[in-house]
Amino acid sequence: MSLAALQRRMARAVMTPLTPSEHMRPAAANGRSMREEAAAFIKPNDRLTSFERLEIYNRQYWWRILSSLAEDFPGLQAVLGEQRFGAMSKAYLSDCPSRTFTLRNLGSRLESWLRKHPKWAGSRQALALEMVRLEWADIEAFDREQKPPVQEGDLRGVPAPKLRLALQPYITLLDLRYPVDDLLLEVKKSGEKEFASNAFREHHKRKRVAAVARLKAARIWVAVHRSENSVYFRRLEREEFLMLRALGAGKTLGHAIDAAFRQSAVPAAERPAKIQHWFHHAAAIGWFCRPDRTATKDKS
Amino acid sequence: MPANKFNGFSEFGIGIGLRVPHYDHILSRKPTVDWFEIISENFMIDGGRPLYVLDKILEQYKVVQHGVSMYFGSAEKLNRDHLRRLKALVKRTKTPWLTDHLCWGSVDGRYTHDLLPMPYTFEAARIAAQKIREVRDFLEVPVAVENVSSYAEFHVSEMTEWQFLTEVVERADCGILLDVNNIYVSSQNHNFDPRAYVENIPAERVAQIHIAGHSKYRKYILDTHDHPVIDPVWRLYARAIERAGHTATLLEWDDRIPSFDEVHNEALKANKFLASASLAAAV
Numbered sequence A: 001m002s003l004a005a006l007q008r009r010m011a012r013a014v015m016t017p018l019t020p021s022e023h024m025r026p027a028a029a030n031g032r033s034m035r036e037e038a039a040a041f042i043k044p045n046d047r048l049t050s051f052e053r054l055e056i057y058n059r060q061y062w063w064r065i066l067s068s069l070a071e072d073f074p075g076l077q078a079v080l081g082e083q084r085f086g087a088m089s090k091a092y093l094s095d096c097p098s099r100t101f102t103l104r105n106l107g108s109r110l111e112s113w114l115r116k117h118p119k120w121a122g123s124r125q126a127l128a129l130e131m132v133r134l135e136w137a138d139i140e141a142f143d144r145e146q147k148p149p150v151q152e153g154d155l156r157g158v159p160a161p162k163l164r165l166a167l168q169p170y171i172t173l174l175d176l177r178y179p180v181d182d183l184l185l186e187v188k189k190s191g192e193k194e195f196a197s198n199a200f201r202e203h204h205k206r207k208r209v210a211a212v213a214r215l216k217a218a219r220i221w222v223a224v225h226r227s228e229n230s231v232y233f234r235r236l237e238r239e240e241f242l243m244l245r246a247l248g249a250g251k252t253l254g255h256a257i258d259a260a261f262r263q264s265a266v267p268a269a270e271r272p273a274k275i276q277h278w279f280h281h282a283a284a285i286g287w288f289c290r291p292d293r294t295a296t297k298d299k300s
Numbered sequence B: 001m002p003a004n005k006f007n008g009f010s011e012f013g014i015g016i017g018l019r020v021p022h023y024d025h026i027l028s029r030k031p032t033v034d035w036f037e038i039i040s041e042n043f044m045i046d047g048g049r050p051l052y053v054l055d056k057i058l059e060q061y062k063v064v065q066h067g068v069s070m071y072f073g074s075a076e077k078l079n080r081d082h083l084r085r086l087k088a089l090v091k092r093t094k095t096p097w098l099t100d101h102l103c104w105g106s107v108d109g110r111y112t113h114d115l116l117p118m119p120y121t122f123e124a125a126r127i128a129a130q131k132i133r134e135v136r137d138f139l140e141v142p143v144a145v146e147n148v149s150s151y152a153e154f155h156v157s158e159m160t161e162w163q164f165l166t167e168v169v170e171r172a173d174c175g176i177l178l179d180v181n182n183i184y185v186s187s188q189n190h191n192f193d194p195r196a197y198v199e200n201i202p203a204e205r206v207a208q209i210h211i212a213g214h215s216k217y218r219k220y221i222l223d224t225h226d227h228p229v230i231d232p233v234w235r236l237y238a239r240a241i242e243r244a245g246h247t248a249t250l251l252e253w254d255d256r257i258p259s260f261d262e263v264h265n266e267a268l269k270a271n272k273f274l275a276s277a278s279l280a281a282a283v
Helices: A003-014 A034-041 A051-073 A074-080 A082-095 A110-116 A122-143 A180-190 A198-212 A238-248 A253-261 A270-285 B020-028 B050-062 B081-093 B120-140 B162-172 B180-190 B194-200 B231-244 B260-268 B271-281
Strands: A172-176 A220-227 A230-236 B014-015 B037-041 B062-066 B098-103 B106-107 B109-114 B143-146 B174-177 B204-214 B249-252
Touching: A003 A034, A003 A051, A003 A074, A003 A220, A003 B081, A003 B109, A003 B120, A034 A051, A051 A082, A051 B109, A074 A082, A074 A122, A074 A180, A074 A198, A074 B120, A082 A110, A082 A198, A122 A180, A122 A198, A122 A220, A122 A230, A172 A238, A180 A198, A180 A230, A198 B231, A220 A238, A238 A253, A238 A270, A253 A270, A253 B081, B014 B062, B014 B174, B014 B271, B020 B050, B020 B162, B020 B260, B037 B249, B050 B081, B062 B081, B081 B109, B081 B120, B120 B162, B143 B162, B143 B204, B143 B260, B162 B174, B162 B194, B180 B194, B180 B204, B180 B231, B204 B231, B231 B271, B249 B260, B249 B271, B260 B271
Parallel strands: B014 B037, B014 B249, B037 B062, B062 B098, B098 B143, B143 B174, B174 B204, B204 B249
Antiparallel strands: A172 A220, A220 A230, B106 B109
């Protein structure tokens, strides 16, 4: 058997989902007995059969990727509950195995997958999707690039309406219908409380999630960003969000302001002060950088 | 033979793995440590706290890069994006040598994130050696490959694990990161004499040594890096040092990580053996 054939064969077995009792399945996807399959390329020893030796790798693979996904999406786990989250994770990772060298990207396709497979979130699909978007933005904010912030000199000589600014790659702008930012912070905080028992924490989380799920949908606008190496969720005003989103999409400042106030209830007299305030704040924490060919993300 | 071309002619002492729970202790207390080993993949990112911490560490300590996903033993081609990111990190850390495992872990672009065992065949040795050469040439830094712990053996194998390791490193003309805990774990899982392994590898190619703890189950041993080093592993280490000389040594502790001092003190137990090796060399 060639190296390529052996590796393909073993990888197929290792990545086959476990049984509910977390053992290797008795049959492979093609219906062949897994005992025969394992014996075809793995030697038994005096303590373990070929099947049992292969099973060690099969279990380690699933335990590793499941724990990694759970670590990255504690908010979604709270929304779905532990059992449903576990079942969803197995289904997602079967459909979307890791395709990069780092486990960091394991959840990169979770939002689109969950949209196509709504049964896993049941009645909480909308809340679950918003939580996934927030948690993925959290991952991105943690370690995406920080470009040199725009300096005053970069802006000199360009008329303000024609000015183009990009947003830092670590910023994600989210247009949400549930206050999932507050919920996620609570979930993370409860995970840190060592004095509380697991049962108490789970009970508290379930209550909080149920309370948020019952909330009447009300739009909120959030920037997920990083400052001094810590990730923050910053609530934005609607117009501020629209302006930043337009800038991030490569529009000029003039167009961005138009987009922000197109259907705005903010009185015209108050707008200049607001724009100035938003700009000062964003510039002060280094959100603006010079645009390049890569458009800044917009996940609204 | 402490300094050799496989470790950039460096003379490193006893290091420990740089792990997140110890960041604050290291940055605030600045303990005296010979060197830190970093997991390359944890820093092959574009920004944020991990790189900030790494830069702070680099200001004060020597750092060596250790990878977990190059997969020298994979039948597939090397991942160019991975290599480019790794090269950027090599430039940042100025690692005097770089290590990764003699194993595989991905097929058709799907990653298991595991260190899967090699079949010990001449075909596999040829493929792995070719890749090691490519990586070394691209990164422009000496490369040493680590023997992994394993739980399975293949019918197609044509030689012992130590013969395979030797075949690979001689074809690639590269160094060995000799993990004596992995030798012990595999020897128990596959019923071979771990001393035979240590006696038969080309000692002049040993660039670095790993020591670690493991977990014993009823029918097999798992390489969990969550315990102190056991005596039989220290004895293998002593013999490896006798053969290879005063070699850069690194303690791995990756799970249920105790305090920095506990990990460091466990690593420093290696001093006893290194001193004996130095004495023997002097006599």
